[in-house]
Amino acid sequence: MNATRRDFLKIGLGASIALVPLPAFAQGSGPRAVVVGGGFAGATCARALRHADPRIVVTLVEANPTFTACPFSNAVITGLRELSAQQFTYERVAADGVTVVRGTATAVDPQGRTVTLADGTRLAYDRLVLGPGIDIRWAALPGYDEPAAAQMPHAWQAGEQTLLLRRQLEAMDDGGLVVISSPANPFRCPPGPYERASLIAHYLKTKKPKSKLIVLDAKDAFSKQRLFQAAWAELYPGLLEWVPLSKGGAVTSVEPATRTLVTDFGRHKANVANVIPPQKAGRIADAAGVADRTGWCPIDPVTFESKLQPRIHVIGDAAIAGAMPKSAFAANSQAKTCAAAVAQLLTGGTPSPPKLINTCYSLVAPDYGISVAGVYQPSANGQLADVPGAGGVSPQDAPRATRAAEAVLAEAWFRTITAEVFG
Amino acid sequence: MRKATAAAIGFLSIAAAAAASAELPAGAASCSGCHPSSARVSSPVPRLTGMDRAAIVKAMQDFRSGQRAGTVMDRIAKGFTDEEVQAIAAWFATQK
Numbered sequence: 283m284n285a286t287r288r289d290f291l292k293i294g295l296g297a298s299i300a301l302v303p304l305p306a307f308a309q310g311s312g313p314r315a316v317v318v319g320g321g322f323a324g325a326t327c328a329r330a331l332r333h334a335d336p337r338i339v340v341t342l343v344e345a346n347p348t349f350t351a352c353p354f355s356n357a358v359i360t361g362l363r364e365l366s367a368q369q370f371t372y373e374r375v376a377a378d379g380v381t382v383v384r385g386t387a388t389a390v391d392p393q394g395r396t397v398t399l400a401d402g403t404r405l406a407y408d409r410l411v412l413g414p415g416i417d418i419r420w421a422a423l424p425g426y427d428e429p430a431a432a433q434m435p436h437a438w439q440a441g442e443q444t445l446l447l448r449r450q451l452e453a454m455d456d457g458g459l460v461v462i463s464s465p466a467n468p469f470r471c472p473p474g475p476y477e478r479a480s481l482i483a484h485y486l487k488t489k490k491p492k493s494k495l496i497v498l499d500a501k502d503a504f505s506k507q508r509l510f511q512a513a514w515a516e517l518y519p520g521l522l523e524w525v526p527l528s529k530g531g532a533v534t535s536v537e538p539a540t541r542t543l544v545t546d547f548g549r550h551k552a553n554v555a556n557v558i559p560p561q562k563a564g565r566i567a568d569a570a571g572v573a574d575r576t577g578w579c580p581i582d583p584v585t586f587e588s589k590l591q592p593r594i595h596v597i598g599d600a601a602i603a604g605a606m607p608k609s610a611f612a613a614n615s616q617a618k619t620c621a622a623a624v625a626q627l628l629t630g631g632t633p634s635p636p637k638l639i640n641t642c643y644s645l646v647a648p649d650y651g652i653s654v655a656g657v658y659q660p661s662a663n664g665q666l667a668d669v670p671g672a673g674g675v676s677p678q679d680a681p682r683a684t685r686a687a688e689a690v691l692a693e694a695w696f697r698t699i700t701a702e703v704f705g
Numbered sequence: 706m707r708k709a710t711a712a713a714i715g716f717l718s719i720a721a722a723a724a725a726s727a728e729l730p731a732g733a734a735s736c737s738g739c740h741p742s743s744a745r746v747s748s749p750v751p752r753l754t755g756m757d758r759a760a761i762v763k764a765m766q767d768f769r770s771g772q773r774a775g776t777v778m779d780r781i782a783k784g785f786t787d788e789e790v791q792a793i794a795a796w797f798a799t800q801k
Contacts, residue, residue: 330734611738618734634728637789639735641777655777657732657784672784676776688776691739694748698741705743 312337313628316397316407318387318566320344320372322351323413323598323613325703328380330621331411338628341405342375343397345386349704352471353610354696355440356478359448360485362648368440370704390570392591409624411586412572412579413598413617414564415439416470416608419577422560423463424535433538434555437478438470450554451482456490458553461543463533464499468578469561470599470608472505473654477644478556480510483518484647496550497524498543499531505607506644506654506675513646513685533557563600570594578602583660585633586620595620604665606658612640614699635660637669643692651688652676730792732785739777753797761794 315338317328328342349370357363372382385399390410397405418436420427426434437447451460460482464475479497486493495518503526504510514522525531530547537544541555562568562577572579572588579596580589586601588594597620598613606612615638623633638658643651656673658666676688740753753761767773768782775782785793 334728614738615735618729618737622729622734634731636734637732637784639732639738639781639784641739641781653777655780657781659731669784672780672782674780684776690749691776694750695739698746698748698750699738701741701743701746702737705746 312339313408314339314341314406315409315411315624315628316341316343316405317411317413318343318397319413319415319564319598320346320349320375320382321413321415321598321613322610322699322703323415323600323617324411325349325372325375325413326614326617327411327413327597327621327624329375329378329703330618331625332378332380334621334625335629336379338625339381340379341381341383341407342372343383343385343387343399343405344372345384347371347384350440350444351610351696351700352438352440352474354693355437355444356474356481357645357648358440358444359437359451359478360481361448361452362481365441365445368444370700372704374705387566388569390566390594392571392594395593407593409593409595409628410570411595411597411620411624412564412567412570412600413596413613414566414600416561416599417564419560419562423465423533423557425538426536426557426559430536430538430557434536434541434557436557436559438474438558438561447554447556451485454490454493454553457492458490458494459550460486460493460495460554460556461550461552462495462497462556462558463536463543464497464501464504464558465560466500466532468608469558471642472607472609473510473642473644475499475558476504476506476510477646479522479524480513480518480644480646481648483514483522487518487521491521493521495522497522497531498533498545498550499524499526500533501531502526502528505642506652508678509652509675510644510646512678513650513652517647517650563596567596567600572596573600574602576602583664583666584635585623585627586616587623595624604658604661605656605668606638606640606666607642607656609640609642610699611642611695612638614703615639638666641695643688643695645689645692646685647689649689650682650685651690651692652685653688653691730789730796732789733793733796736793736797754800756797758794758798761797762790765790765794 351368389398435447437443535544543550567573586595597616599608619636626633641655654675657669661667768778
């Protein structure tokens with residue numbers, strides 16, 4: 283449409299936002315937003331775009347009919363929860379007026395503004411939002427390729443891998459050795475490997491008490507470290523051993539046939555080996571030209587627009603979001619912020635600087651929760667930075683009642699966020 | 706001239722504030738990660754939708770000052786200014 287200057291002035295300041303004329307779009311239709319990826323980032327964003335402005339035509343591209351959530355999947359691995367409690371469908375997303383297209387996006391033409399799917403379908407967009415999550419960097423750890431994951435599961439994308447690791451733990455004899463390999467930063471869910479270690483230790487303590495768990499780490503420090511280590515000393519003494527980088531923890535190669543993890547200091551032959559491998563942004567990010575040499579996607583901290591390609595926004599784990607961790611809460615928070623910005627940009631407005639929150643709970647035992655929280659805003663150097671004085675972890679000296687309360691809050695968080703995204 | 710400019714800026718900021726009240730104030734989008742939007746969700750965390758504006762402001766001030774103990778809200782409240790809290794509270798109070 284062509285809004286003349288006079289039309290614009292006639293509408294004037296008394297008009298509500300809904301009457302602001304739209305910039306030029308194809309006749310007879312609203313601005314088109316395509317969202318790729320139906321996880322915490324993408325599904326949230328698609329719905330939030332519809333809520334922000336129902337004139338926006340929103341298409342969500344997702345390969346799977348069912349989403350399987352990673353948060354709480356460590357409880358599935360250790361038999362505390364069933365995988366079905368992690369699974370969600372897209373009916374309610376579609377009911378918000380989002381066109382849900384089942385398919386895999388394989389190419390993006392940033393100049394022509396189209397997304398191509400594996401079946402050849404081409405979707406035109408005015409703004410594209412990518413929430414592709416992570417992909418495994420196969421063979422970045424020598425020996426760890428796709429067939430290796432059938433022997434040494436990563437279980438870092440929830441689903442069949444989660445169940446495989448669970449079955450392996452269940453099949454292991456009492457007295458066995460479990461080894462977890464944790465990667466260097468950055469990776470999805472920074473406290474995740476340590477929550478997993480905690481819950482596996484809980485499983486071993488209660489079901490197979492002669493067993494041992496070793497965490498081989500490519501880092502010397504990790505999220506909520508003091509809280510985890512204090513809880514491990516209290517709950518799992520002699521059962522769980524953490525080997526940091528400086529003590530030879532970095533795994534340099536794996537041998538799947540014998541479930542062996544190799545470090546510069548030795549070889550660990552495991553009965554169950556969980557390799558959490560190096561990661562990168564989901565592959566469509568590379569195809570769209572929005573991933574940099576790190577494998578992740580630099581973004582503008584106000585709009586989440588790619589710093590490499592115009593009109594393409596990246597949210598969730600795939601984005602380089604400064605101080606914000608790669609968490610489901612952060613993805614959801616970024617998605618709503620990005621949707622508000624994209625709605626503004628599509629309707630001729632100007633996005634305002636946002637403030638974002640992250641809250642991440644980890645279970646150290648079923649009734650023992652700890653958390654980290656942060657508040658973030660764009661900084662002068664164009665990153666999302668911590669708001670000084672805010673955020674931090676649960677108190678080190680809190681009573682068990684507080685830990686129990688945080689375990690309850692963790693489950694409530696999962697119900698709340700999944701209801702918002704999929705319910 | 707300077708006076709006129711100042712007056713114009715003043716007017717614009719009022720207009721901007723009026724326009725902004727219709728959209729989500731900074732930070733508000735994140736709250737529903739823990740505070741349920743839907744009344745059907747069972748949670749010990751209160752819904753903010755339709756909550757009294759003054760009650761939200763008081764809670765945030767008390768979490769920030771340490772007068773009220775929180776599990777995470779004490780850490781989160783410290784990241785927001787009085788103006789931001791006022792805007793967030795006003796926005797939730799009008800939501801249904």
